[in-house]
Amino acid sequence: MATLLLGRSRSAIQNLLKRTALLSALTHSPPPSSSAASHVGCRYRAPPSQGNRSLAVLFPFSRHESTKAQIQLQQTHLAEDDDTQVQLDEVLDFPGGKVAFTSEMRFIPESAEKRVPCYRVLNDDGVPMPYSNYVKVSKEMAVKMYSAMVTLQTMDNVFYELQRQGRISFYLTSMGEEAVNIASAAALSADDVILPQYREPGVLLWRGFTLQEFANQLMGNEADFGKGKQMPIHYGSNKHNYITISSPIATQLPQAAGVAYALKMEGGKACAVTYFGDGASSEGDFHAAMNFAAVMEAPVIFICRNNGWAISTPIEEQFRSDGVVVKGRAYGIRSIRVDGNDTLAVYSAVRTAREMAVNENRPVLIEALTYRAGHHSTSDDSTKYRSIDEIEYWKKARNPVNRFKRWLESNEWWGDEDELKLRQSVKKELLQAIQVAEKAQKPALEELFRDVYDQVPSNLEGQERQLRETIKKHIGDYPSDVPL
Amino acid sequence: MWGVLRQKVCAGGLPGMYIRPAVAAFRNYSSSAKQMMVREALNSALDEEMSADHRVFLMGEEVGEYQGAYKISKGLLEKYGPERVLDTPITEAGFTGIGVGAAYYGLRPVVEFMTFNFSMQAIDHIINSAAKSNYMSAGQISVPIVFRGPNGAAAGVGAQHSQCYAAWYGSCPGLKVLSPYSSEDARGLLKAAIRDPDPVVFLENELLYGESFPVSDEVLDSSFCLPIGKAKIEREGKDVTITAYSKMVGFALKAAEMLSKEGISAEVINLRSIRPLDRSTINASVRKTNRLVTVEEGFPQHGVGAEICTSVIEESFGYLDAPVERIAGADVPMPYAANLERMAVPQVEDIVRAAKRACYRSVPMAATA
Ligand SMILES: Cc1ncc(C[n+]2csc(CCOP(=O)(O)OP(=O)(O)O)c2C)c(N)n1
Ligand SMILES: [Mg+2]
Numbered sequence: 001m002a003t004l005l006l007g008r009s010r011s012a013i014q015n016l017l018k019r020t021a022l023l024s025a026l027t028h029s030p031p032p033s034s035s036a037a038s039h040v041g042c043r044y045r046a047p048p049s050q051g052n053r054s055l056a057v058l059f060p061f062s063r064h065e066s067t068k069a070q071i072q073l074q075q076t077h078l079a080e081d082d083d084t085q086v087q088l089d090e091v092l093d094f095p096g097g098k099v100a101f102t103s104e105m106r107f108i109p110e111s112a113e114k115r116v117p118c119y120r121v122l123n124d125d126g127v128p129m130p131y132s133n134y135v136k137v138s139k140e141m142a143v144k145m146y147s148a149m150v151t152l153q154t155m156d157n158v159f160y161e162l163q164r165q166g167r168i169s170f171y172l173t174s175m176g177e178e179a180v181n182i183a184s185a186a187a188l189s190a191d192d193v194i195l196p197q198y199r200e201p202g203v204l205l206w207r208g209f210t211l212q213e214f215a216n217q218l219m220g221n222e223a224d225f226g227k228g229k230q231m232p233i234h235y236g237s238n239k240h241n242y243i244t245i246s247s248p249i250a251t252q253l254p255q256a257a258g259v260a261y262a263l264k265m266e267g268g269k270a271c272a273v274t275y276f277g278d279g280a281s282s283e284g285d286f287h288a289a290m291n292f293a294a295v296m297e298a299p300v301i302f303i304c305r306n307n308g309w310a311i312s313t314p315i316e317e318q319f320r321s322d323g324v325v326v327k328g329r330a331y332g333i334r335s336i337r338v339d340g341n342d343t344l345a346v347y348s349a350v351r352t353a354r355e356m357a358v359n360e361n362r363p364v365l366i367e368a369l370t371y372r373a374g375h376h377s378t379s380d381d382s383t384k385y386r387s388i389d390e391i392e393y394w395k396k397a398r399n400p401v402n403r404f405k406r407w408l409e410s411n412e413w414w415g416d417e418d419e420l421k422l423r424q425s426v427k428k429e430l431l432q433a434i435q436v437a438e439k440a441q442k443p444a445l446e447e448l449f450r451d452v453y454d455q456v457p458s459n460l461e462g463q464e465r466q467l468r469e470t471i472k473k474h475i476g477d478y479p480s481d482v483p484l
Numbered sequence: 485m486w487g488v489l490r491q492k493v494c495a496g497g498l499p500g501m502y503i504r505p506a507v508a509a510f511r512n513y514s515s516s517a518k519q520m521m522v523r524e525a526l527n528s529a530l531d532e533e534m535s536a537d538h539r540v541f542l543m544g545e546e547v548g549e550y551q552g553a554y555k556i557s558k559g560l561l562e563k564y565g566p567e568r569v570l571d572t573p574i575t576e577a578g579f580t581g582i583g584v585g586a587a588y589y590g591l592r593p594v595v596e597f598m599t600f601n602f603s604m605q606a607i608d609h610i611i612n613s614a615a616k617s618n619y620m621s622a623g624q625i626s627v628p629i630v631f632r633g634p635n636g637a638a639a640g641v642g643a644q645h646s647q648c649y650a651a652w653y654g655s656c657p658g659l660k661v662l663s664p665y666s667s668e669d670a671r672g673l674l675k676a677a678i679r680d681p682d683p684v685v686f687l688e689n690e691l692l693y694g695e696s697f698p699v700s701d702e703v704l705d706s707s708f709c710l711p712i713g714k715a716k717i718e719r720e721g722k723d724v725t726i727t728a729y730s731k732m733v734g735f736a737l738k739a740a741e742m743l744s745k746e747g748i749s750a751e752v753i754n755l756r757s758i759r760p761l762d763r764s765t766i767n768a769s770v771r772k773t774n775r776l777v778t779v780e781e782g783f784p785q786h787g788v789g790a791e792i793c794t795s796v797i798e799e800s801f802g803y804l805d806a807p808v809e810r811i812a813g814a815d816v817p818m819p820y821a822a823n824l825e826r827m828a829v830p831q832v833e834d835i836v837r838a839a840k841r842a843c844y845r846s847v848p849m850a851a852t853a
Pocket of ligand 1: 247
């Protein structure tokens with residue numbers, strides 16, 4: 001269990017005590033087990049049958065009963081939450097668990113009275129909120145995280161310019177989402193398998209993918225791990241447990257549930273972590289992923305970067321629910337909403353979610369509220385559909401990098417001189433990497449035919465032979481920069 | 485409304501800001517050399533069909549406020565309102581199914597895919613519902629719907645954004661599959677697709693949107709429409725037939741130009757319709773030239789060229805003076821790196837060489853391989 005720091009929110013405890021008391025009064029069940037109690041500060045309610053669950057994993061045949069009991073309890077919670085008159089002795093023994101009857105005809109409202117609050121640790125000025133509970137971060141770790149955020153920011157600025165100059169065909173920045181990128185990566189273990197969308201290069205950066213490796217991919221040169229086969233920004237590296245990015249939106253989500261299932265079968269202590277946007281949550285794949293992850297009890301963390309926009313589609317046109325976080329419960333998945341521009345909040349939430357996923361074999365959904373401060377990509381001009389004031393507000397007043405920096409400064413862990421040195425050295429390293437990547441050879445002709453299959457089949461060998469003969473005869477018709 | 489629009493355009497205020505600038509302008513200055521971009525051709529076809537039939541509506545990602553990822557729906561939201569130009573959430577399977585349902589119930593949806601690559605998320609609705617419902621209900625449920633968007637190889641966007649779906653959809657009974665090349669094609673075929681009672685897959689090409697083509701007064705008339713299932717002979721010739729569709733028609737025409745300098749007269753057929761395929765035009769041409777080169781950007785196996793070749797072998801075998809030459813994309817997913825990408829798609833030179841081989845002007849490849 002992650003170390004929880006500082007005073008826990010008083011209201012959280014009161015809330016929990018109230019609910020626990022109510023709960024035991026209603027169900028005559030034993031008080032929550034100790035493992036649940038240690039999560040007090042996290043504001044989630046563990047089902048009181050928690051203790052049975054680990055047994056259930058060990059002895060699958062006993063699982064049915066414990067699951068049933070748990071479902072029954074959860075149903076009573078729901079009824080209690082909704083203030084509905086419940087007649088406990090009259091229950092419907094329905095497949096999957098008992099459901100209480102009520103004489104009150106009441107539709108569940110389309111939205112809760114209050115929106116789900118957003119967990120944050122630092123306020124906009126980088127000052128810790130009173131009573132905030134979060135996972136402790138050492139000076140060394142904090143500085144490393146901040147440096148990575150600055151590196152990501154600088155990388156985005158330089159590569160974006162590079163595309164404007166026509167030296168790469170496409171680029172897409174993570175501006176405004178540096179905290180979600182870096183803090184989530186820092187909270188994970190290197191064994192955890194990442195299935196990214198495309199706006200999470202910070203995770204790869206955190207894991208040690210070098211600026212040279214980024215530049216190689218963007219240039220599609222011989223040294224690129226993808227050998228120039230996948231388009232720019234679609235990074236991937238087995239070494240870093242980072243699955244190569246795929247363009248069709250949301251396909252990574254059910255695949256993450258699949259990876260998590262494989263990890264669980266393997267019996268190790270790792271989870272799958274997948275990232276997606278608010279827009280991606282509209283795809284059917286998102287819903288399939290959530291449902292399956294819950295049913296398969298797969299250790300997967302779903303991190304939604306709700307950044308307000310999906311290209312030009314604002315979230316009001318994407319869904320009418322209270323964001324993405326509320327969808328967790330519909331699928332039986334524990335979930336939390338966090339301030340995605342608060343490095344400490346993201347770090348704490350992901351660390352804690354990871355403990356839950358790995359120790360309890362369960363999916364967790366995290367909705368990080370953030371903002372896409374840049375254009376969607378280099379093919380987009382977002383000032384056509386959103387106001388410059390809105391963009392500027394998020395770039396300045398709600399900038400995640402500045403906020404974290406203020407906290408570092410208030411701890412006297414960071415100063416102007418460090419800042420200057422860091423920015424200069426990152427920029428220098430980047431320019432150097434670009435030079436090297438630009439000079440490198442393009443992928444050789446044979447790469448065209450390799451990796452379609454595990455082994456190059458004879459028909460492709462034939463095509464390659466034919467192509468080489470044609471080139472030999474008509475050398476003038478072919479580009480001179482292809483190493484033959 | 486029209487008067488106002490024309491005035492705005494003619495006043496030279498902000499050309500391109502208002503609906504149908506191109507068409508309006510052409511109508512005002514009716515001179516002989518009229519040019520129209522494919523983008524404008526598609527836009528004006530949509531506009532005219534929406535104004536002619538209130539059941540026609542457009543739906544897709546970013547089609548309204550943003551005016552389409554490639555600006556094909558420019559001005560339509562302003563003119564027809566959000567009930568007929570619908571921005572959808574990112575749920576291809578969802579809005580395709582919604583479109584099919586709306587067509588079941590009497591509307592005439594035009595569903596835009598940001599690219600046909602994303603129609604893969606929705607292919608069940610296209611193939612298992614749109615294409616088959618009329619048959620399975622014995623004609624009780626017709627599905628007058630158009631699925632449209634850019635198809636085929638784009639530039640520098642890799643394997644998942646660059647592939648041709650002509651052969652995929654072309655193999656499915658119940659669908660009609662069209663693939664325009666010029667502005668004339670784009671206007672005439674899109675109008676035909678929207679008016680057609682059956683589901684039509686309409687495969688555009690991103691790289692052609694910005695290209696201009698000459699158009700006649702007839703093409704600009706709002707009643708203009710092309711027949712589905714008819715190919716067009718773009719250039720007459722007597723030595724070799726070259727079939728192509730979409731962007732490859734332009735390549736074939738360039739190749740024909742180069743061949744003419746070497747004394748080879750090539751006939752270029754723009755297929756326009758992949759399904760139904762205009763077998764009679766193709767066979768008539770081959771019976772005249774006795775030689776055939778098929779050109780497509782898609783994968784070779786089970787492709788459009790393979791189908792054309794079979795048709796010619798079945799119907800005109802005795803007329804062939806040379807083996808059929810098939811030019812297609814390489815049998816690999818599209819690589820990103822520009823140098824490899826160029827190798828993976830047909831080039832004009834490939835067509836020239838194939839035509840020469842067919843005319844015995846160079847050693848056939850088979851002899852050397
Ligand atoms: C299946 C599919 N449909 C459409 C697209 C085109 N597309 C690319 S990014 C994008 C928006 C995604 O928005 P969101 O998930 O919110 O991520 P963000 O860009 O905001 O990080 C769309 C529609 C796609 N890549 N794949
Ligand atoms: Mg988004």
